[in-house]
Amino acid sequence: MMLHRHRGESKLHLIEEASRQEIDRWIAKYPADRRQAAVMAALRIVQDQNGGWLTTDLMDAVAEYLEMPPIEVYEVATFYSMYELEPVGRHKICVCTNISCMLCGSEEVVAHLEKRLGIRLGETTPDGRFTLKEVECLGACVEAPMFQIGNTYYGNLTPERIDEILDALD
Amino acid sequence: MVNIEINGIRIQAREGSMVIEAADEAGIVIPRFCYHRKLSIAANCRMCLVEVEKAPKPLPACATPVTEGMRVFTRSAKALEAQRATMEFLLINHPLDCPICDQGGECDLQDIAMGFGESESRYREPKRVVPDKNLGPLIATDMTRCIHCTRCVRFGREIAGVPELGATGRGEHTTIGTYVEKVVSSELSGNVIDLCPVGALTSKPYRYTGRPWENRSHPGVSPHDCLGSNLDVQTRRGRVMRVLPRDNEAVNECWLSDRDRFSYTALAHGERLHRPLIRQGDAWREVEWQTALEYAAEGLRRVRAAAGADGLGALISPSATVEEGYLAQRLLRGLGSGNVDFRLRRQDFAQEEADPRAPWLGCAIADLEDMDAVLLVGSHVRKDQPLAGLRLRRAALRGARVMFLNPAEFDFNFPVAEHLVAAPAAMVDELAAVAKALLEIEGTHPPEGLAARLENVEVHDRHLAVARHLHAAQQAHVIVGTQAFGQAEFSALRALANLVAHLAGAGFGYLPEGANAVGLSLAGALPRAAEPAGRHAGDMTGQGLRGVLLLGVEPEYDFADPAAARRMLDEADFVVALTAFATDEMKRWADVLLPVAAFAENEGTFVNVQNDWQGFAAAAEAPGEARPAWKVLRVLGNFLNLEGFDYMQVDEVREAARAFAGEVEVKAATAWAMPRWPAPGEALQRIGYLPLYHVDPLVRRAAPLQGTPDARADIAWLGEAAAAALGVADGARVAVRQGGAEVVMEARVDAAVPDRCVLVAAATPQAARLGPAWGPVEVSAVKEAVAS
Ligand code: SF4
Ligand code: FES
Ligand code: FES
Numbered sequence A: 001m002m003l004h005r006h007r008g009e010s011k012l013h014l015i016e017e018a019s020r021q022e023i024d025r026w027i028a029k030y031p032a033d034r035r036q037a038a039v040m041a042a043l044r045i046v047q048d049q050n051g052g053w054l055t056t057d058l059m060d061a062v063a064e065y066l067e068m069p070p071i072e073v074y075e076v077a078t079f080y081s082m083y084e085l086e087p088v089g090r091h092k093i094c095v096c097t098n099i100s101c102m103l104c105g106s107e108e109v110v111a112h113l114e115k116r117l118g119i120r121l122g123e124t125t126p127d128g129r130f131t132l133k134e135v136e137c138l139g140a141c142v143e144a145p146m147f148q149i150g151n152t153y154y155g156n157l158t159p160e161r162i163d164e165i166l167d168a169l170d
Numbered sequence B: 001m002v003n004i005e006i007n008g009i010r011i012q013a014r015e016g017s018m019v020i021e022a023a024d025e026a027g028i029v030i031p032r033f034c035y036h037r038k039l040s041i042a043a044n045c046r047m048c049l050v051e052v053e054k055a056p057k058p059l060p061a062c063a064t065p066v067t068e069g070m071r072v073f074t075r076s077a078k079a080l081e082a083q084r085a086t087m088e089f090l091l092i093n094h095p096l097d098c099p100i101c102d103q104g105g106e107c108d109l110q111d112i113a114m115g116f117g118e119s120e121s122r123y124r125e126p127k128r129v130v131p132d133k134n135l136g137p138l139i140a141t142d143m144t145r146c147i148h149c150t151r152c153v154r155f156g157r158e159i160a161g162v163p164e165l166g167a168t169g170r171g172e173h174t175t176i177g178t179y180v181e182k183v184v185s186s187e188l189s190g191n192v193i194d195l196c197p198v199g200a201l202t203s204k205p206y207r208y209t210g211r212p213w214e215n216r217s218h219p220g221v222s223p224h225d226c227l228g229s230n231l232d233v234q235t236r237r238g239r240v241m242r243v244l245p246r247d248n249e250a251v252n253e254c255w256l257s258d259r260d261r262f263s264y265t266a267l268a269h270g271e272r273l274h275r276p277l278i279r280q281g282d283a284w285r286e287v288e289w290q291t292a293l294e295y296a297a298e299g300l301r302r303v304r305a306a307a308g309a310d311g312l313g314a315l316i317s318p319s320a321t322v323e324e325g326y327l328a329q330r331l332l333r334g335l336g337s338g339n340v341d342f343r344l345r346r347q348d349f350a351q352e353e354a355d356p357r358a359p360w361l362g363c364a365i366a367d368l369e370d371m372d373a374v375l376l377v378g379s380h381v382r383k384d385q386p387l388a389g390l391r392l393r394r395a396a397l398r399g400a401r402v403m404f405l406n407p408a409e410f411d412f413n414f415p416v417a418e419h420l421v422a423a424p425a426a427m428v429d430e431l432a433a434v435a436k437a438l439l440e441i442e443g444t445h446p447p448e449g450l451a452a453r454l455e456n457v458e459v460h461d462r463h464l465a466v467a468r469h470l471h472a473a474q475q476a477h478v479i480v481g482t483q484a485f486g487q488a489e490f491s492a493l494r495a496l497a498n499l500v501a502h503l504a505g506a507g508f509g510y511l512p513e514g515a516n517a518v519g520l521s522l523a524g525a526l527p528r529a530a531e532p533a534g535r536h537a538g539d540m541t542g543q544g545l546r547g548v549l550l551l552g553v554e555p556e557y558d559f560a561d562p563a564a565a566r567r568m569l570d571e572a573d574f575v576v577a578l579t580a581f582a583t584d585e586m587k588r589w590a591d592v593l594l595p596v597a598a599f600a601e602n603e604g605t606f607v608n609v610q611n612d613w614q615g616f617a618a619a620a621e622a623p624g625e626a627r628p629a630w631k632v633l634r635v636l637g638n639f640l641n642l643e644g645f646d647y648m649q650v651d652e653v654r655e656a657a658r659a660f661a662g663e664v665e666v667k668a669a670t671a672w673a674m675p676r677w678p679a680p681g682e683a684l685q686r687i688g689y690l691p692l693y694h695v696d697p698l699v700r701r702a703a704p705l706q707g708t709p710d711a712r713a714d715i716a717w718l719g720e721a722a723a724a725a726l727g728v729a730d731g732a733r734v735a736v737r738q739g740g741a742e743v744v745m746e747a748r749v750d751a752a753v754p755d756r757c758v759l760v761a762a763a764t765p766q767a768a769r770l771g772p773a774w775g776p777v778e779v780s781a782v783k784e785a786v787a788s
Helices: A017-027 A035-049 A056-066 A070-079 A099-103 A106-117 A159-167 B019-025 B077-091 B108-116 B151-160 B191-195 B258-268 B289-307 B322-334 B365-370 B386-398 B424-442 B450-455 B461-472 B490-504 B517-522 B537-543 B562-571 B584-589 B629-639 B650-661 B720-726
Strands: A091-096 A130-135 A147-149 A152-154 B002-006 B009-013 B049-052 B071-073 B139-141 B166-168 B175-177 B201-203 B216-221 B230-236 B239-245 B277-280 B283-286 B312-316 B373-377 B401-406 B418-421 B476-480 B507-510 B547-551 B574-579 B592-595 B604-607 B613-616 B685-687 B715-718 B733-738 B741-749 B757-760 B778-781
Touching: A017 A035, A017 A056, A035 A056, A035 A070, A056 A070, A070 B166, A091 A106, A099 A106, A106 A130, A106 A159, B002 B019, B009 B019, B049 B077, B077 B108, B151 B191, B191 B201, B191 B239, B216 B613, B239 B258, B277 B289, B289 B312, B289 B547, B289 B574, B289 B592, B289 B629, B312 B322, B312 B537, B322 B517, B322 B547, B322 B604, B322 B629, B322 B650, B365 B386, B373 B424, B373 B461, B373 B490, B386 B401, B401 B424, B401 B461, B418 B424, B418 B461, B424 B450, B424 B461, B424 B490, B424 B685, B461 B476, B461 B490, B476 B490, B490 B507, B517 B604, B517 B650, B537 B562, B562 B584, B574 B584, B574 B629, B604 B650, B613 B650, B629 B650, B715 B720, B715 B733, B720 B741, B720 B778
Parallel strands: A091 A130, B002 B071, B312 B547, B373 B401, B373 B476, B401 B418, B476 B507, B547 B574, B574 B592, B685 B757, B715 B741
Antiparallel strands: A091 A147, A147 A152, B002 B009, B049 B071, B139 B201, B166 B175, B216 B230, B230 B239, B277 B283, B277 B592, B604 B613, B715 B757, B733 B741, B733 B778
């Protein structure tokens, strides 16, 4: 039997003050009764706050803050590939293997990365530096093959260029 | 109306309707998976693709509105090609496990694949596998079979109001589930079994027990709530295999509550009584019906001779049929006693004369949807009558003000405009404050006797809001709910609710407990319904009886005061129980146990709150020697040499009961009479909430229902202040005491419970050992023994 108030603890405190302010800026862009419209931005913001991945608690906090059922937040978070539901390395390498990149040699890019890092697609190096991820077209076909690390796109990849890029990272 | 043409047939379609609706009305078959007339349109399965003239590509019939002059082709080469391609696509990841799938034989995918697909697959690659989800004891899942139509998701969000199911992941990785594993907490969850077009969601209790073509279908009526949902009882070789809804737009639409769907599982319970039993000293002997009935008749006659007719009484279940109630009251009255009642949980009979002829709803069930404002007094309607809750939910989502006055803040799955929460005794003042606000709005004087009382009543914003909403509404209704009937202040609450409805120009009615409160009232199973008049259930229990006839009840669960009921039975000289189940408790005080048919084995009539007389025939065989109770009562009447007990068919009894009822004016509202006002007390009050899966002997024995979270009622809920005062923490153990009895329960602290109250549900094994469901109670913390 259920009464009204016997609910789980609030998880709102998991959203840091700076994140909350940023989420509020997004909420302000939509009509007052459409707070949920900010869900994608909110998820990105708390993911950044948490070192690049989302915990269930954080998703619940977003649901609570935007006044939507938690499952609807999970639906969004699991649908888009930019949300991570498990811890990732300091640098997330998102390799495009969609059609244009594939025609221009993304298979070699993946092979080189896997060899150099000693991990397979979807894995993280033991030292926590790199995560390797396969993604669909990132809209940068003109520079195929390409990948994205953090917020930066790198195109026209060759094994040498990949080494250069990775050597420059901490 | 819009003129369209489908396959050359001219059709008039409603403006704004979809092609699929027009086709359905015209009887033209268009295959579909995701479309369902009661759910929003998702248009995600693409099975309903049809050709539309001038459209370059096939269009989904479920999401294409009709337009004037539109020409649709559902069987053209282009349409068939689109349907075949969709079918092939849907089957890519669908397992070929039809031989071990419960949906086989009634699977939309199977049927549509036969009608619209190819006979061989071109797909050679591996198929995906999806882990199953745990949705609780009612629903079995095989998620690999899911075709992502999202009917179950939409049902949860739109109808049941439990947005716990969702579609997570993307593309081939999409899965349906709760993401964070949890049991779906809806009282309507079983409907997703009917909705799921494939075998992904099936009935857990029915699993692997039968094939649809082996089952025979029988119309039935729900025996658990006052709506009388229409059932399709499916049997095989005389046994109930499962229960499905039977469409009736005016009552249950195409839905069914879990209680109605799964209670049949108790029919095979180990406590079923198969043969008549009579007491011989301390032993029980199985006997022939003849012997048992002679023994029963003889016992009743003996008691009457010794103690007079007033020493006899009949206490019958509020879910007994019209025929049973009619024969029971005729039998008692034939013996010279008017002591007959089914209002077993009621303790306040102060204004019994203000009872309407029967506790009707006062409007059609479907009308609840169209109300603009509704005030429910003492109601957890979502759980009490789940499908009435669904109607009110629709109203609330449409913007209607659905409001409650309750002894605790029950949870609802729709926006509640005002929730007045007060300790049981204080509920009267809350309602009086609403009445006072209405008197001010109307500028009229309070009715007789009330003025003095109202002087001390303060009107707050919340009361004003309730009053304004009711007053301003085009369509408003005030309902006295199931949780109010047992309260010690019932008559005052009822009188004031009537007054509030009257002042607001609103309708008035009831949602009583049981399947047949209306039918039994009309059939005369009440102490004042005919001559001789008799005592009501409260007096029969309190003052005692020498000879007792029980029908379909377990007194320690089904009476207002279990302790008093036991005392009464222990002290009686002779007790005859017509019962489907035999328990040790019954063997303590009964002298004769007569096995009767239960639920779908029975035949008879229920009258629901909108006054539909719904008859049903026996669908299944009763076990052993068990017989329908009306036959038992009829023959018992013969053994007692009573006049007019010669019925051969149940229909004849029904007609006699109808004749007894006469012309009925369906009106639940009654005139004002000043009620007794409760005295505010300092003592801790018990809130004897009646939980949905404990309402009657059948439900209490339905194992799958007992495994759901809703069945958990062995908890003492305390408000924060009360818990602090008693030094009780959430999860601690407390002793609950009433009279001499004490039970130890787990405590939960919850702000939903008002001050100086503890919610200890009625009709549970714990409550069976306590006193009145509503009334004073003592609670203390239990010192936990330190583990050594
Ligand atoms: S489980 Fe059934 S109803 Fe739900 S989405 Fe899958 S196929 Fe549709
Ligand atoms: S295909 Fe790789 S960026 Fe478009
Ligand atoms: S029924 Fe039309 S798209 Fe599914």
